[in-house]
Amino acid sequence: MHKIAVLPGDGIGPEVVAEAVAVLECLQTEYGLGIELEYGLIGGAAYDVHGQPLPEATVELAQAADAVLLGAVGGPKWEPLPIAVRPEKALLGLRSALKVFANLRPAYLYPQLAQASTLRADVVSGLDLMIVRELTGGIYFGQPRGIRKTASGEREGFNTLVYAESEIERVVRRAFDIARLRARRVCSIDKANVLEATELWREVATRVAADYPDVQLSHMYVDNAAMQLVRAPRQFDVIVTTNMFGDILSDEAAMLTGSIGMLPSASLNEGTKGLYEPIHGSAPDIAGRGLANPLATILSVAMMLRYSLQAPEWATRVEQAVHAVLDDGLRTADIRGADGVAASTREMGQAVVAKLRITH
Numbered sequence: 001m002h003k004i005a006v007l008p009g010d011g012i013g014p015e016v017v018a019e020a021v022a023v024l025e026c027l028q029t030e031y032g033l034g035i036e037l038e039y040g041l042i043g044g045a046a047y048d049v050h051g052q053p054l055p056e057a058t059v060e061l062a063q064a065a066d067a068v069l070l071g072a073v074g075g076p077k078w079e080p081l082p083i084a085v086r087p088e089k090a091l092l093g094l095r096s097a098l099k100v101f102a103n104l105r106p107a108y109l110y111p112q113l114a115q116a117s118t119l120r121a122d123v124v125s126g127l128d129l130m131i132v133r134e135l136t137g138g139i140y141f142g143q144p145r146g147i148r149k150t151a152s153g154e155r156e157g158f159n160t161l162v163y164a165e166s167e168i169e170r171v172v173r174r175a176f177d178i179a180r181l182r183a184r185r186v187c188s189i190d191k192a193n194v195l196e197a198t199e200l201w202r203e204v205a206t207r208v209a210a211d212y213p214d215v216q217l218s219h220m221y222v223d224n225a226a227m228q229l230v231r232a233p234r235q236f237d238v239i240v241t242t243n244m245f246g247d248i249l250s251d252e253a254a255m256l257t258g259s260i261g262m263l264p265s266a267s268l269n270e271g272t273k274g275l276y277e278p279i280h281g282s283a284p285d286i287a288g289r290g291l292a293n294p295l296a297t298i299l300s301v302a303m304m305l306r307y308s309l310q311a312p313e314w315a316t317r318v319e320q321a322v323h324a325v326l327d328d329g330l331r332t333a334d335i336r337g338a339d340g341v342a343a344s345t346r347e348m349g350q351a352v353v354a355k356l357r358i359t360h
């Protein structure tokens, strides 16, 4: 029995999570997948009830679960709040409470949606890459940091890029393990020619590679990687990189596919626990109107099945069901293009569930 904490959050979060839960429940009733769902509050929804975006009860629920399914947080209603209790603050808190250090962001171009990319079809068709971003270290967390006055009275801002060998090694190992489930190529991205912290990164990546003779390792400087992602993105299979480089490159890679409503993510800890969420936010502009695309959240469930529930065959089934509904021409408004009738959030979710039933 797998315990799954479900945190719908704000805006379109509850709408898209409902469809992802319907997929999980279908696998439970039709195929006997052993799951137990428990709901918790996060973000603005939690603030409204408890006066804080990440209540202790939610942390405990998430820590006790095998996997966490998160919708999205935030919205204009909570923007005037002090930063410490803003909904988005809950995300950092949850990641560190769960010690999820490896953030997986696939960028996969559905052939049916090739026209959604701003890049030419011959450049992006067949795109299928995975970015593994270090999530809990590096310059976003390094000490010392701050803004101080210099001797001359001028202010200066400073941050610290620091990586321990063990921090590098665990995320690089994760990338190699994932490459074994894919095309067995890892590209480690750094700025080793300028930054000592990433010189060490490169050295550790090279050392780890010796344990994976069946996986090919290459290295690339981050500035080149940013160019290669738009020049010839199909050259990549798995990319592993630091927190800040991964933050930037994963958004760039996401946009190669052109559709934010299609992209899932997973954040994994040392073991099999993971936090699964779509990469999009709470989309207040379309919330509550049944317009949101639930596929990113449904595909996050597929990642949960693969990485936390050790059920890769069900992950593939869910991904195939998504392919099948796209083949049928079903489109939510965000991926519809200029013409055609848009399906609602519910219709899209139910179509995926129907495909899962048919393939049974």
Ligand code: NAD
Pocket: 012, 016, 071, 072, 073, 074, 075, 076, 088, 091, 260, 261, 277, 279, 280, 281, 282, 283, 284, 285, 286, 291, 292, 293, 294, 296, 334
């Ligand atoms: P967003 O991702 O919410 O929306 C950007 C645009 O994409 C909007 O036009 C939205 O309508 C559209 N969009 C997003 N998801 C969609 C989906 N599933 N289907 C169809 N269209 C979709 O980003 P934003 O507008 O910058 O932020 C809105 C709020 O979400 C803010 O409060 C922000 O802080 C928060 N946010 C939360 C997360 C998170 O919870 N992980 C991530 C990013 C932003």
